[in-house]
Amino acid sequence: MKNFSGKVLFLDRSDINTDEIIPAKYLTEITKESLKPYLLEDLKLDGFESLRDVEGKTVVITRANFGCGSSREHAPWAFEVNGINLIIGESFARIFRQNMFNCGMMAIELSVRDIDRLFKIFADRETFLEADLEKNLLVIKAEGVEEKISFSISEFDRALVEAGGWVAYADSHY
Amino acid sequence: MGKTVAEKIFDSHLVDNPSGDINVIRLDAVFCHEITTPVAINDLVVRDKDRVFDASKIKVVIDHVTPAKDSKTAAQGKILREWSRRNHIQDFFDIGRNGVCHAIFPEKGFVRPGYTIIMGDSHTCTHGAFGAFAAGVGTTDLEVGILKGVCAFHYPHTIKIVLNGHMPEGVYAKDVILSVIGRLGVSGATNKVIEFTGSVVDALSMEGRMTLCNMAIEAGGTCGICYPDMTTVAYLWKFIKDEYSDKKAALEDFEKFLPDSDAKYDEVIDFDVSDLEPQVTFGYKPDNVKPVSEMKGIKIDQVYIGSCTNGRIEDLRVAAQVLKGNKISDSIRGIVSPATPEIFSRAMDEGLLKIFMDAGFCLTNPTCGACLGMSNGVLAEGEVCASTTNRNFNGRMGKGGMVHLMSPATAAASAIAGYITNSDRYKSAKRK
Incomplete structure (x- = not known):
């Protein structure tokens, strides 16, 4: 299984699309690793600088409809090669969400209220998140603050994460 | 209980129900282009599984960058070309014979009512214009589709959009779908299929219906679907004429994928286009x-x-x-x-x-x-x-x-x- 715990990157906007996550001009790359420097290059978000802000992060917390637009799996791959395997948001576009679990990564949905609270408490601080898949629990910490939020994951999505993705799962089942 | 179009298609293609509402369905076609397929091909080679589930059901085109503009795009074309050849894929369209995937595949007669289709391209929803379930997927789903001929989806929920009234002159399917997306919002149909029906859709050509279904994904939709009718049959006739005694027989066959009158929808939206202006x-x-x-x-x-x-x-x-x-x-x-x-x-x-x-x-x-x-x-x-x-x-x-x-x-x-x-x-x- 991949690592789902570490420093958090907050992206405070809804409808972040896959063209912003990885622009189409980089889709001519045929290795995942070569996408690394281009993650979130075209993200429209005040004060955001992709190379500076992505460095060292493991988890993304964002708003609604994350990953809308193109079907490119290059979007999850660009996160993966930067060490980010967990994205937490209010909601996800279907294909992006499926691509995450198909790669053995996780896209976790929390309520609008929980997401709001996380942004309010942590967005301006250096924040660490630990994902406990046994207890379905997220522990979010910054200096002097700690929040615990439980999350749900379907049996099928968990099987994909445990198998390391859909190819491995499908190959042993069909 | 009555069924929607997508429910009928899923029920006739079910392979497995691993848990919850996850349906693993059998695929009638897997479409491929040079941007999202090469990584799947390379992964299959690394896994020592360089084969395809059924070469006749895989359709391949180089369309995103053609002619190749540089060494990288040339390499993507080469991977796709060589893979098609060694796996005996007959329907491979290279330069001079290639076109934009969602235009050329219907034109070649590769889409039929009731089909299940995936492609590593979000605008795959276009093919629902023929009464098919067609969905854009990522490279991993594509890879499994190529290898096993199956794909996993949540059992479909559907929004029905009834387009009525008279289209003003100078107003087209594009204006209608832009207006629909404006109403639904970019995530208004996420995880849902959209059925487009009503007198406006009945009067549209297959080209117009493809424009409509093409942009279902811009509202988050998994697939846009129009009901098969005589317009569908007429478009497909040159490909299916040997399979049916006449057009009426073909239509009767396709009508098994029409929704039941008591089908359950998440939402039904009536939209009169009579006063619609061109949209931007x-x-x-x-x-x-x-x-x-x-x-x-x-x-x-x-x-x-x-x-x-x-x-x-x-x-x-x-x-x-x-x-x-x-x-x-x-x-x-x-x-x-x-x-x-x-x-x-x-x-x-x-x-x-x-x-x-x-x-x-x-x-x-x-x-x-x-x-x-x-x-x-x-x-x-x-x-x-x-x-x-x-x-x-x-x-x-x-x-x-x-x-x-x-x-x-x-x-x-x-x-x-x-x-x-x-x-x-x-x-x-x-x-x-």
Whole structure:
């Protein structure tokens, strides 16, 4: 299984699309690793600088409809090669969400209220998140603050994460 | 309990129900292009599983960057070409015979009512115009589709959109779908199928229905679906004539995929198009939609007519009617890209290409190219494009560029004016 715990990157906007996550001009790359420097290059978000802000992060917390637009799996791959395997948001576009679990990564949905609270408490601080898949629990910490939020994951999505993705799962089942 | 179109298709293709509402379904076709397939191919090779579930059900095209523009795109084409050859895939379309995937595959007769189709391309929803379930997927789903001929989905929920009234002259399927996306929002149909029905859809050609279904994904939809009828049968007839005694028999067969009268929908939306004006997008989301009349005068630098949304013969006819006898503004770069060789050839026979060229348009080969800023018309920083494509995302046609989505008629009229404006076809209709 991949690592789902570490420093958090907050992206405070809804409808972040896959063209912003990885622009189409980089889709001519045929290795995942070569996408690394281009993650979130075209993200429209005040004060955001992709190379500076992505460095060292493991988890993304964002708003609604994350990953809308193109079907490119290059979007999850660009996160993966930067060490980010967990994205937490209010909601996800279907294909992006499926691509995450198909790669053995996780896209976790929390309520609008929980997401709001996380942004309010942590967005301006250096924040660490630990994902406990046994207890379905997220522990979010910054200096002097700690929040615990439980999350749900379907049996099928968990099987994909445990198998390391859909190819491995499908190959042993069909 | 009654079933929707997608429910009927799922129930007739079910392979496994691993847990919850997850349905693993059997695939009737897997479509492939050179951008999202090579990584799947390379992974299959690494896993020592370089094979395909059924070579006759895999259809392959090089369309996003063709001719290759550099060594990397040449390598993507090469991987796809060699893979098709060694796996004995007959339906592989290379340069000279290639076109935009969602235009060429229906044109070749590869889509049928009731089919299940996946492709590593979000606009795969286009093929629902034939009453099929067709969904865009990522490379991993594509890889499993190629190897096993199956794909996993949540059991479908459906929104029904009933389009009634009379389409005003100068208003097209593109205006209708932009308006629908404006109402639903960019996530209004996420995880849902959209059934399009009503007298407006009945009257649309297959080309118009494909434009409608093509943009279902811009509202988050998994697939857009139109009901098969005599228009569907007539379009497919040359491919299916040996399978049925007559067209009526074909229609009867296809009608088993019509929804039941007591089918359950998440939502039913009635929309009368009689007063609809031509529509255009502003901003960076496809649900930022306004009537063209409210955007009139916005300066543009480039006009692009083409893509899987609006690069078909009807689109070229409409644009050529608007352009005939006119020159585009000196300040405008006009680019037209017929979506397939057959469309190109028909446009030549009908004299449409001459009209585009006389007006000052540059004519390119069939390719996705400019729509996603990969080739053939990339914008510079600060430039604005009036485009018949499907996405106005930040940087979509080039870093720092702005895209306004519209119908071919509006795009052609805007090319002549040098700024966004309605076409004469709409204006003259309004004066009546």
